[in-house]
Amino acid sequence: MEQALQEKGFAFIHVKQLKDVRKTLTVFQEITNEMPVAVVCQYAKGLENNLQEYWSNGGSFPPLAQMPFFILADEKPIEDVQHFRARFRFVDDIITPNAWDHLEAKIATITKFKKISSFPAGEQQEVAAPRYTRHFLSNFMKRGLDLVVAPAILLPLLPVMLLIALLIRLESKGPVFYAATRAGRNYKVFKFYKFRTMVPDADKKLKELQHLNMYTDKKDGPVFFKVSNDPRITRLGKFLRNTSLDELPQLLNVIKGDMSLVGNRPLPLYEATTLTTDSYAERFLAPAGITGLWQVKKRGKKEMSIEERIELDISYAHQRSFRYDMWLILNTPKALVQKDDV
Structure with a gap:
């Protein structure tokens, strides 16, 4: 993954454990006053437990919760994708190596969605058309x-x-x-x-x-x-x-x-x-x-x-x-x- 990111010109921070992402990004923000635009997690066996631990140990932290979260995997590594997505709602997409060429646009779009969904109620009332609520x-x-x-x-x-x-x-x-x-x-x-x-x-x-x-x-x-x-x-x-x-x-x-x-x-x-x-x-x-x-x-x-x-x-x-x-x-x-x- 790191080699692919380098080849496509992406700057990135490598974090070995998902549970350490919040701590690492907090330090990074203190030093640079910036935050990465997305989290890309390499798929591996046992990832489900790590994802649960990630969310419990800081994934719900607002800066991270509003950041696109992708899982990078080979073709169809997860048998029941719908069940997986229902369990881990913070996962925005499961991407494959051929997604690098349009990853930047995907990140931009999902970031917009997350900003829209996080509007305070007062701001939502000023919008002409009502926001759709999932049923x-x-x-x-x-x-x-x-x-x-x-x-x-x-x-x-x-x-x-x-x-x-x-x-x-x-x-x-x-x-x-x-x-x-x-x-x-x-x-x-x-x-x-x-x-x-x-x-x-x-x-x-x-x-x-x-x-x-x-x-x-x-x-x-x-x-x-x-x-x-x-x-x-x-x-x-x-x-x-x-x-x-x-x-x-x-x-x-x-x-x-x-x-x-x-x-x-x-x-x-x-x-x-x-x-x-x-x-x-x-x-x-x-x-x-x-x-x-x-x-x-x-x-x-x-x-x-x-x-x-x-x-x-x-x-x-x-x-x-x-x-x-x-x-x-x-x-x-x-x-x-x-x-x-x-």
Whole structure:
């Protein structure tokens, strides 16, 4: 881990025992009047006991409690991740060695979340929109709906998906699926699946199409990219997008728990890394989803601005509930057929 941190240009303090983190950082703060931006803990057997001891011996200390806490591990070292995260709520994410490239953005985003959640009640009342408070029953019902509906849709449509896969291979060379790294809730990064609707080298042509971007190109602030009648889209891809059939593989992401049926769209990292300010970071408080508020209200409409899209995402993050999700699901069919090739 230390070598990887050095190679990526991170400055760090090495502490051998978790229980000594608070003491070490207190001394460091007294000397430098600064604090590190995050804690990264190397996974090892018996870590659970050490994590409990860490929290008991100072992890709840405000400067540490507001600091992002990551566990660095190899692929899937923890069998029941949900149980683990429920037991150790101060653990913000379990990362793997391939996370170094976007760790800085992840730290920035989670830090914003923790600042938001730690606002005093008086400050919260001054905010225009109410902060979302987690409700266990609503979250439980939402996940239950995902696990029931996603397989129920996926299994009957397998023949259709096989036909789509065959047609994609016949139309153009390249993979059937488009797998991209996306950022979801709490900046969790995962592999996002869709049927490929563009030419195989579409990502390499992104810079060539910047002048066609429907969103205003700003030097500072959020960055989104969307092109009307994108020339990279294949003929079959145009049909798949207009009917939303290209999104069927995302049901696998829902079953895996990367996404939900309803939520804010997971963003490419180049977009997500521009949404770490107080004004925008709240949209990541909601889970990633296949459909959501802005898809229902604004899908396929050219006039939607960056600010309007983000406002809708933040609005959903504030208001989301199982009942609200059901309303969005019922209103999604009307938005499935787009009015524009975007």
